[in-house]
Amino acid sequence: MSLKGNAIIGQSGGPTSVINSSLAGVIDAAIKSDSIDNVYGMNYGIEGFMNEWLYDLTAQPKEILEGLRETPSSALGSSRLKLQDEHFPKIMEVLKKYDIRYFFLIGGNDTMDTVHRVEAYCKEVGYELKGIGIPKTVDNDLYGTDHTPGFASAARFNALSVMQGGQLARDMKKVDKFVVFQTIGRDAGWLAAAAACGKKKEDDAPHLIYCPERKFNAKEFVEDAKACIEKYGWVSVVVSEGICYEDGTPVSAAVTKDKFNNTEFGAMGGASVALNVHKILREATGERGEFQIIESLNMSAHDRATKSDLQEAFDCGVEAVRLAESGETGFMVTIERVSNSPYQAKVGKTPLSNVAVRAKSMPDDFINERGNFVTEKALEYLKPLVTDLPNYVELQPIFVKK
Amino acid sequence: MSLKGNAIIGQSGGPTSVINSSLAGVIDAAIKSDSIDNVYGMNYGIEGFMNEWLYDLTAQPKEILEGLRETPSSALGSSRLKLQDEHFPKIMEVLKKYDIRYFFLIGGNDTMDTVHRVEAYCKEVGYELKGIGIPKTVDNDLYGTDHTPGFASAARFNALSVMQGGQLARDMKKVDKFVVFQTIGRDAGWLAAAAACGKKKEDDAPHLIYCPERKFNAKEFVEDAKACIEKYGWVSVVVSEGICYEDGTPVSAAVTKDKFNNTEFGAMGGASVALNVHKILREATGERGEFQIIESLNMSAHDRATKSDLQEAFDCGVEAVRLAESGETGFMVTIERVSNSPYQAKVGKTPLSNVAVRAKSMPDDFINERGNFVTEKALEYLKPLVTDLPNYVELQPIFVKK
Numbered sequence: 001m002s003l004k005g006n007a008i009i010g011q012s013g014g015p016t017s018v019i020n021s022s023l024a025g026v027i028d029a030a031i032k033s034d035s036i037d038n039v040y041g042m043n044y045g046i047e048g049f050m051n052e053w054l055y056d057l058t059a060q061p062k063e064i065l066e067g068l069r070e071t072p073s074s075a076l077g078s079s080r081l082k083l084q085d086e087h088f089p090k091i092m093e094v095l096k097k098y099d100i101r102y103f104f105l106i107g108g109n110d111t112m113d114t115v116h117r118v119e120a121y122c123k124e125v126g127y128e129l130k131g132i133g134i135p136k137t138v139d140n141d142l143y144g145t146d147h148t149p150g151f152a153s154a155a156r157f158n159a160l161s162v163m164q165g166g167q168l169a170r171d172m173k174k175v176d177k178f179v180v181f182q183t184i185g186r187d188a189g190w191l192a193a194a195a196a197c198g199k200k201k202e203d204d205a206p207h208l209i210y211c212p213e214r215k216f217n218a219k220e221f222v223e224d225a226k227a228c229i230e231k232y233g234w235v236s237v238v239v240s241e242g243i244c245y246e247d248g249t250p251v252s253a254a255v256t257k258d259k260f261n262n263t264e265f266g267a268m269g270g271a272s273v274a275l276n277v278h279k280i281l282r283e284a285t286g287e288r289g290e291f292q293i294i295e296s297l298n299m300s301a302h303d304r305a306t307k308s309d310l311q312e313a314f315d316c317g318v319e320a321v322r323l324a325e326s327g328e329t330g331f332m333v334t335i336e337r338v339s340n341s342p343y344q345a346k347v348g349k350t351p352l353s354n355v356a357v358r359a360k361s362m363p364d365d366f367i368n369e370r371g372n373f374v375t376e377k378a379l380e381y382l383k384p385l386v387t388d389l390p391n392y393v394e395l396q397p398i399f400v401k402k
Numbered sequence: 403m404s405l406k407g408n409a410i411i412g413q414s415g416g417p418t419s420v421i422n423s424s425l426a427g428v429i430d431a432a433i434k435s436d437s438i439d440n441v442y443g444m445n446y447g448i449e450g451f452m453n454e455w456l457y458d459l460t461a462q463p464k465e466i467l468e469g470l471r472e473t474p475s476s477a478l479g480s481s482r483l484k485l486q487d488e489h490f491p492k493i494m495e496v497l498k499k500y501d502i503r504y505f506f507l508i509g510g511n512d513t514m515d516t517v518h519r520v521e522a523y524c525k526e527v528g529y530e531l532k533g534i535g536i537p538k539t540v541d542n543d544l545y546g547t548d549h550t551p552g553f554a555s556a557a558r559f560n561a562l563s564v565m566q567g568g569q570l571a572r573d574m575k576k577v578d579k580f581v582v583f584q585t586i587g588r589d590a591g592w593l594a595a596a597a598a599c600g601k602k603k604e605d606d607a608p609h610l611i612y613c614p615e616r617k618f619n620a621k622e623f624v625e626d627a628k629a630c631i632e633k634y635g636w637v638s639v640v641v642s643e644g645i646c647y648e649d650g651t652p653v654s655a656a657v658t659k660d661k662f663n664n665t666e667f668g669a670m671g672g673a674s675v676a677l678n679v680h681k682i683l684r685e686a687t688g689e690r691g692e693f694q695i696i697e698s699l700n701m702s703a704h705d706r707a708t709k710s711d712l713q714e715a716f717d718c719g720v721e722a723v724r725l726a727e728s729g730e731t732g733f734m735v736t737i738e739r740v741s742n743s744p745y746q747a748k749v750g751k752t753p754l755s756n757v758a759v760r761a762k763s764m765p766d767d768f769i770n771e772r773g774n775f776v777t778e779k780a781l782e783y784l785k786p787l788v789t790d791l792p793n794y795v796e797l798q799p800i801f802v803k804k
Contacts, residue, residue, distance in 0.1 A: 015569075038802075041797070054801060054802040055797055055800065057797075064798060067793070067795030071794040072569055073573045077576070098802065160705060161703075164704065165702060167474055167475035168417050168698050168702040171478075172476070172480050174446050174479070174480070175482045290698060292696055294699070295692045295693065296570050303705075390704065392704075393469030393470060393472070393477070394473075395462060396463065398461045399445070399455065399456060400458045
């Protein structure tokens with residue numbers, strides 16, 4: 001006999017374009033489940049859960065539940081509360097009060113840590129609970145899964161932006177000489193690397209990509225950027241918000257200090273990477289250029305999501321319920337890549353202890369030796385995910401004889 | 403008998419997502435024209451023209467010409483050269499050398515000034531030339547036309563970004579309290595105003611919009627932003643890069659100084675509007691938030707172009723050739739709005755002297771009295787242009803009883 005009771009689902013951390021697809025998958029499967037009675041949703045994550053802010057998802061109109069698959073961001077409301085030991089008694093109280101036996105959270109490292117600890121705590125105190133994590137993060141920095149739902153869509157946003165910004169920069173090269181595109185990615189360069197997916201030939205954007213996995217050398221950067229300007233007449237540069245100089249100082253740090261003159265991080269600090277890289281290049285070349293700081297726009301641009309990302313996010317939600325129903329607990333649903341051409345993947349699972357807290361960097365051989373671009377190997381991994389990029393044309397160099 | 407000879411077409415100023423559609427329209431009509439022999443393209447605008455960098459557009463493969471309609475930015479290459487009187491003899495020399503009798507430029511105010519002056523110069527020296535301008539600018543600041551090709555698509559980019567960023571900010575309001583979106587728009591607030599097109603109800607983004615047509619009062623801004631945070635739990639702010647304080651100081655100026663401590667404009671100066679507005683709000687509230695600086699990304703995002711913008715841009719190109727063929731000269735093609743529901747428009751024309759150099763601001767009654775949002779009248783103008791916005795859902799407030 002399978003465990004009977006109610007289910008709770010929450011979203012945590014930063015949103016993505018497809019995280020509501022995972023939510024829709026969980027709700028869909030949970031409503032159909034014989035083991036699950038009511039399906040509740042945490043309003044504002046574990047913080048809302050402890051406050052008993054619980055959506056009755058079973059009572060939502062059908063068109064709202066269907067619309068979730070077309071809606072970006074975290075419809076339940078998100079939170080960044082870091083779980084503390086003193087929270088457990090309150091959590092247990094709410095679990096019992098609402099007879100919750102199925103516990104699902106969609107999120108990243110910290111969220112997986114939360115599921116892991118809640119599930120372990122329940123085991124310890126003898127409260128039967130099936131806890132399954134559903135991966136989500138545009139940063140793609142979760143262990144145990146080929147990639148995370150949300151990554152491919154944010155990656156496509158970056159690839160599109162850099163392609164389109166490159167078209168513009170190339171056509172305007174008589175006026176401006178460089179364009180710097182900044183992407184989120186504090187610890188890992190996956191999203192910066194993905195900007196190369198639309199590049200077809202050498203002079204296409206981007207020309208230089210800097211990831212947090214390697215130290216940023218301003219002198220080499222200026223040399224390389226100048227070489228591109230010399231060769232192509234312009235240069236397209238992609239920077240991850242987390243890049244640091246060799247002494248560990250964040251590239252974002254030079255300009256932004258708070259009122260106590262401390263280096264500041266967060267939206268403000270991170271945002272100034274492009275500003276500083278732009279400044280370095282402007283001072284070194286005397287040329288004009290621009291910088292683009294999209295911040296979270298690639299986390300919510302549903303119109304640019306990839307079809308497979310949306311489907312996989314949904315499938316992960318469904319699989320979480322299937323695992324829990326069949327008695328599994330303490331796992332995160334994963335995506336396993338089956339083949340690259342045609343791209344095929346299937347859902348799997350990994351113990352939460354494999355995933356929680358740690359961030360997965362790009363493999364060393366995904367970045368070239370100079371640390372200023374990605375390798376073919378990186379593109380082999382990335383391109384099957386970042387699909388449906390446009391084919392722009394260029395006029396052929398057929399000129400009238402003078 | 404109509405004038406026989408070759409045609410030249412050029413693109414000038416900043417690109418748009420649809421300017422190549424106008425180019426395609428001109429080429430298509432010019433190739434079919436009995437009056438026009440060869441169709442040449444200026445590589446890098448009037449600057450390239452004087453250097454005799456001329457594409458032979460008639461010789462381009464058909465698939466390249468068709469692909470132009472799907473390709474953003476200025477395929478011919480653009481320039482910002484400001485026409486000087488001393489340029490005329492060289493221009494005349496090239497016109498004669500290549501037997502050019504049809505002269506088309508796609509661009510904004512300055513470009514219309516160029517067509518106007520070249521056309522007038524030719525008349526003066528007795529060289530028969532038909533000169534027609536084709537409007538283009540994401541800024542929508544050209545006189546004589548209901549709107550400019552390129553505007554609606556850039557406006558849709560802004561509306562989408564602010565909708566999507568708003569979804570995210572609302573769902574994350576327990577963590578961050580504000581989001582500041584900066585759009586290009588030095589002299590006119592059309593693109594900032596357009597960010598409101600996706601707003602359906604009071605608490606939807608954006609809550610506050612600041613346009614260059616009104617002075618920016620930091621004290622009132624803080625009051626209004628705090629009131630939104632109080633009411634909705636968060637606030638979405640849209641700023642035009644060109645907004646100035648009451649004493650005329652650009653809002654971008656406070657932070658950015660060049661190495662001689664001069665206030666700096668251009669990509670760097672303009673870009674810091676959002677940064678400064680973010681700083682004002684952060685200091686006034688003590689809360690976290692983020693800012694987004696997309697710069698030219700909305701000028702080249704072809705995947706977000708509106709269908710009618712693409713079609714109108716093409717139609718303007720075709721109409722330019724039709725006018726010139728039928729003996730007209732000294733005009734800019736215009737778009738005349740016929741009706742709003744269903745939206746219908748037709749091409750028209752206006753003398754270049756009506757358009758050249760001056761920038762068209764938004765009408766005073768498009769902005770509310772407080773200067774912090776647009777009016778219904780603005781939205782009546784904008785919404786028929788900024789089409790095909792998504793319908794995102796929100797969970798209904800059906801909560802489980804505590």
